[in-house]
Amino acid sequence: MRILPMTAAAALAAGAVLLPAPAARAAAPLSAPAAAVRTGTAPTAALERTVDRAVADRLAADRIPGAAVTVVSGGRTVLAKGYGVADTASKRRVDADRTGFFLGSLGKLFTAQAASQLAVAGKVDPKADVNRYLRRAAVPDTYPGRPVTLDNLLTHTGGFDSDIVGRNRARAAQVEPLAEGLTERRPARVRPPGTLAAYDNYGFALAGEVVAEASGESFPGYLDRHVFGPLGMTGSTAAQPGPASITGSLARGYRPSGDSGWTRDLGQYGSWSPAGPGIVSTAADMGRWMRGQLGADPAARLMQRAHFRGDPRLPGLGYGFEEWRRGALAGWFKDGDIPGFHSNLLLLPRQHVGVFVVFNGDGTDGTASWDGKRVIDAVADALAPGAGAPAPVHRAVGVDAGRYAGTYRPARVSRHSLMKVEALVGSVTVRRDGGGGDGGGDGGGLVTDGLSLDPEHTVQHWVPLGEGMFQERGGTARIAFPGTGGVLVSSVMPSTAYQKVTWSQSPALHMALLAGGGGVLALGAVAYPVTALVRRVRRRPAHAAGARAARMAAALAGVVALGFAGAFAAVVGDGNAMMEMVPLGSPLLSVVTWLGATVVGLCAVVLAGAVTAWCRGWWTRLGRLALTATALAGAAASAVLLTYHLAVV
Structure with missing residues (x-):
């Protein structure tokens, strides 16, 4: 297969995207040294090279078509520059003066x-x-x-x-x-x-x-x-x-x-x-x-x-x-x-x-x-070279870090809409750092997972500065636990606080209930039809109509649960696509909530069937236990679906 020409073409295309747009505009180079930024000037040529490298790296590494950067200093625009393309079809270049974002x-x-x-x-x-x-x-x-x-x-x-x-x-x-x-x-x-x-x-x-x-x-x-x-x-x-x-x-x-x-x-x-x-x-x-x-x-x-x-x-x-x-x-x-x-x-x-x-x-x-x-x-x-470097940390001793451990969810999490799902995937876990967060041995530090904005470093270690105050080890970010410690506040995102949840509100617990309950329902989607088929092949007498309906509902609940899982995965599987789906109100979101509501309805039928089975003596004890287990699993999954507004018609 001859692939070299195609590879060369791809390389040329990538180069065209990464080169600065011809219409880019920058101020004439200034002669002041870098430190002079404090008096309102900036070395434009060196600055432009820095920006060129930083933007080109990001466009190439993360497959972004275009960008624009503006820097002002001392009352002047010292850099305004476009990169890449504004339209991938027409290859129209980004123009700092004309391209609207x-x-x-x-x-x-x-x-x-x-x-x-x-x-x-x-x-x-x-x-x-x-x-x-x-x-x-x-x-x-x-x-x-x-x-x-x-x-x-x-x-x-x-x-x-x-x-x-x-x-x-x-x-x-x-x-x-x-x-x-x-x-x-x-x-x-x-x-x-x-x-x-x-x-x-x-x-x-x-x-x-x-x-x-x-x-x-x-x-x-x-x-x-x-x-x-x-x-x-x-x-x-x-x-x-x-x-x-x-x-x-x-x-x-x-x-x-x-x-x-x-x-x-x-x-x-x-x-x-x-x-x-x-x-x-x-x-x-x-x-x-x-x-x-x-x-x-x-x-x-x-x-x-x-x-x-x-x-x-x-x-x-x-x-x-x-x-x-x-x-x-x-x-x-x-x-x-x-x-x-x-x-x-x-x-x-x-x-x-x-x-x-x-x-x-x-x-x-x-x-x-x-x-x-x-x-x-x-x-x-x-x-401002060196000005952004972390200051020396004076580690406090005797801090009771364990009191802050737990799960925290953003205060912005919805209580009444589908956006409550953010609590399932966007919560922050805080645990005590057994090493003290900086190599110490008294366990006074903390470890957080899910708080960092950097997608490559989601886990952070924190050094205690005092009661309720911590600084990131090797960084400049800080977190605090004001009052009694039920709220977490971050220096890098002051526009959203985090609230501590109880064990019954734990996203980990809810995910386990949803996954476990859904798994049992999915198993029933196979087990109940197979059981019915075996019974028919062996020419066994038919069960009562209510008993057959209960098992049919259990099988259907499993099938619909699998459909729900597939639709939900399609929504959250591509975070970029989800960012478009949510504000636009994609039909796929309606499919997810409709399937969730159907699962809840069918599970209610299964639960009623399980109660009736014990009252009327349907099947063997093992058969009744199996349907009861399915009903309880369905009830657990349904509770999570209803809690997060994933079961709405």
């Missing part, structure tokens, strides 16, 4: 800026009940005397349940008005406001409605006139559909498909646009926005102030921003993820530096979001 949750920063502008102007009070401003989407008074405020909405502490299933749309023309989207399928309030941070898309969408109501303008119109327009951000919009001058240059988002191809992602539009869907910007425009944020704008100063801390010893939340710390560096961070697009932004006010990175691909196993953070770290290290 969907920002996802990074668009929350524009919502926070709009709200902060109104607060500075005295048109809204961040500490007042938002119902003072909301006429079309008033918040229910679930907790009397504990109103939701704009401050809560902008710091993810409003206390709303999380449910984005089916909230997004494949095309902009399908998007309903903001107020309608807020009142249709309104999530419940599940905790008093201001108590815990739990990442909240609905809260930011409500904040956008506050902006619209208080200003008398539509949300997209307000951004055009008061955020994008004054900064000259002509390639940015929140309108759905957007102007032709912007939509004609949009990048397309992709996920890897097969060995070398890509599948286009959909689902970037939605009525909750203040939370991110539908918001578009270019790399050059984001440079303009970062320069504005690093200036003297009063609204920017309000955004870049800690308004909530899960623990007073850790970074907190500004308006839209998360506090960011790495060694001696301190700044403000935000990222955004929407099907096919992943963006990261960091401001370092003391160094007068801002960095923006965006990819138009999910990357292998969904690594694009982490890739953006890697690029930002590389830029920070280039501009």
Whole structure:
């Protein structure tokens, strides 16, 4: 087989994708040394080489079609550059000035800026009940005397349940008005406001409605006139559909498909646009926005102030921003993820530096979001060498680490929707480190699994700094257990706290019940038909109709359980595809919940049959025990399906 020409062609194609786009734009090289970044300058040529290497490595390693990076320093955009392609079919190159990218949750920063502008102007009070401003989407008074405020909405502490299933749309023309989207399928309030941070898309969408109501303008119109327009951000919009001058240059988002191809992602539009869907910007425009944020704008100063801390010893939340710390560096961070697009932004006010990175691909196993953070770290290290290194750790002794051991689930986990499944796969385990976390012998350290954002290093070891406070061994991240230790807060994700679960809420227990119960049901799918066939071949007398129906229900429950397992595996088997399925509300999700509901219904019939079998003496004792075991297994699996809303018609 002659494969060398094909291999050469593939190599050429890969090279074309990885080369910087011809339309890339960078400022003229500056002569100041690297340390001068603290005074507002940067060595552009060296910086460009650093970014080129970092981005090219990520595009190649993780199969991402394109990217754009912007760096501002000292009030200037010193680098704005596109890489790869914006459209894999046409091979259109990424242009830093013209190519628009969907920002996802990074668009929350524009919502926070709009709200902060109104607060500075005295048109809204961040500490007042938002119902003072909301006429079309008033918040229910679930907790009397504990109103939701704009401050809560902008710091993810409003206390709303999380449910984005089916909230997004494949095309902009399908998007309903903001107020309608807020009142249709309104999530419940599940905790008093201001108590815990739990990442909240609905809260930011409500904040956008506050902006619209208080200003008398539509949300997209307000951004055009008061955020994008004054900064000259002509390639940015929140309108759905957007102007032709912007939509004609949009990048397309992709996920890897097969060995070398890509599948286009959909689902970037939605009525909750203040939370991110539908918001578009270019790399050059984001440079303009970062320069504005690093200036003297009063609204920017309000955004870049800690308004909530899960623990007073850790970074907190500004308006839209998360506090960011790495060694001696301190700044403000935000990222955004929407099907096919992943963006990261960091401001370092003391160094007068801002960095923006965006990819138009999910990357292998969904690594694009982490890739953006890697690029930002590389830029920070280039501009401030050594400043991001971990500080020496002064290990505390006598810390009772064992009291913090257990399983913790994100506070954002839904209580009332299919998104509760996140608790099964997204929980964090904390255990005592027998070696003390740093080689010590008193067991004062901790080990966590599932907390790290780095997909290659999910297990972390933590050194005690004091009661309820730990630092990652060899790193800069910190975790804390405020109060009685039932809550875990992380320095790298202050927008979501983690709550300790009881043994009966343990995801490991629930997974065991689901797997074990499903396995027994699957066994019955084979055993009961075989038993009936053997009985018929041997010409045994037929059992009572009720007995036959009970065993038939058991066999059908096993068959449907196998179908459920297959459909569920199809949903979660490709994390990138699942990221599109959930916000779009894929029919496959409906298939999963319909099959789950069918399993529950059939298991109820089996349970009734088992009780009746003992009452009426069907079969032998062994036969009754077999059906009883099947019924109990089905009951266990059904309980898990119902708990996680996986059995809904």
